[in-house]
Structures are given as C-alpha cells and as structure tokens.
Amino acid sequence: MIDSFRGEYYFLSNFYESKVTYEGVTYLNNEAAFQSIKTLDMEERKSFASLDPTAAKKAGRKVSLRKDWENIKINVMYEICKAKFTQNEELKEKLLATGDEELVEGNNWNDRIWGKVNGVGANNLGKILMRIREELRQ
Numbered sequence: 001m002i003d004s005f006r007g008e009y010y011f012l013s014n015f016y017e018s019k020v021t022y023e024g025v026t027y028l029n030n031e032a033a034f035q036s037i038k039t040l041d042m043e044e045r046k047s048f049a050s051l052d053p054t055a056a057k058k059a060g061r062k063v064s065l066r067k068d069w070e071n072i073k074i075n076v077m078y079e080i081c082k083a084k085f086t087q088n089e090e091l092k093e094k095l096l097a098t099g100d101e102e103l104v105e106g107n108n109w110n111d112r113i114w115g116k117v118n119g120v121g122a123n124n125l126g127k128i129l130m131r132i133r134e135e136l137r138q
Contacts, residue, residue, distance in 0.1 A: 002098060003106040003116075005125075011094050012103060012129055015053035018091060020084045029053045033080045035060030038069055077114075078128045085132055095133050103129045 005013040014030035027033040027049050035056045036048035044063055048056055085092045103126040105115030112121030 001102045001104060003104045005103075005105050009098075011091055012105075014081075014125070017052075018084060018088055020080060020087060022080050022083050025049055027051075027056075029056070030080050030084050032056035033083075034077060035063070037076050037080075038065055039063040040066045074124055074128075077125065078131070081125075081128050082132050082135075085136065092136060095129065096136055098133065102126070103133075 002009050002012075010016055011018070014034060017029050020027055020030055020033050022033045023037070023045075025033070025036065025046055025048075027036070028051065031053035032048045032051045036045040038060055039045060041064060048059065051059060085095050104123050105111070105125045107115045107117060110117055114123070114125040115121055116123050116126075
C-alpha cells in the first residue's frame with residue numbers, strides 16, 4: 001500500500017507542480033484547477049491559473065460557490081486528475097508504475113473526504129487515482 005502522497009509519491013498529490021489544462025484554462029497544478037471550478041465565473045476561474053497550490057486552496061474558500069458543487073466535486077476531481085495523467089506522459093508512467101498498490105492519501109490535516117487520517121476516511125482521491133490507473137492500462 002502507498003499510504004502517503006509525499007516523498008517518492010508526491011507526484012500523486014494535487015499540490016504537485018505540473019501544468020494541467022482543464023476547460024480551456026491551463027493551471028500550474030491540479031489544486032488550482034480544482035479550486036477554480038468551485039465558481040461558474042470564468043474571470044474568477046482564470047485568476048487561479050497562476051496560483052501555487054497553497055494560494056489556490058486559500059482562494060477557493062473565497063469564491064462565489066456554485067450551487068451544485070457538492071454534487072459534482074468528485075467527478076470534477078476525477079476529470080482534473082485524468083487530465084493531469086493523460087497530459088503528462090512522465091506522470092502517466094509513474095502512476096502506472098505503482099502497479100496494483102492501494103493508493104491512500106494519508107494525511108494529518110484532517111481530510112477524511114479526499115484521504116484518510118489514521119486509517120479513517122473516504123479516500124476519494126486515492127480511489128480516483130486507482131480508477132485512472134486502471135483506465136490507462138486499457
């Protein structure tokens with residue numbers, strides 16, 4: 001099991017700096033892309049393009065939140081992660097090289113939606129990455 005997206009496996013993290021284009025905007029990292037989609041305002045979205053992951057996460061708390069966010073956020077994360085690993089060949093190969101390992105975003109910042117804390121959580125990011133890995137094998 002890969003139980004942390006740090007060190008050797010930091011490339012699995014949304015905070016990993018790797019350009020990704022999503023819905024016509026190129027971002028410096030997945031976190032910026034994901035946070036930008038919280039709003040329907042295209043100008044507000046574009047303001048995320050040059051943000052580092054920490055600044056994007058902070059800015060994402062201040063956007064005019066779209067009404068359907070809770071219903072679409074898992075699929076948005078899937079689409080952005082899929083873009084990351086299909087637009088970056090080196091990262092695609094690294095993801096595939098994780099083989100059949102279970103991917104768990106273990107963390108200490110209490111994120112039990114996208115990862116797990118002390119083994120407890122939904123681990124949605126890990127599940128998304130394993131799904132993409134399987135799709136890339138096809």
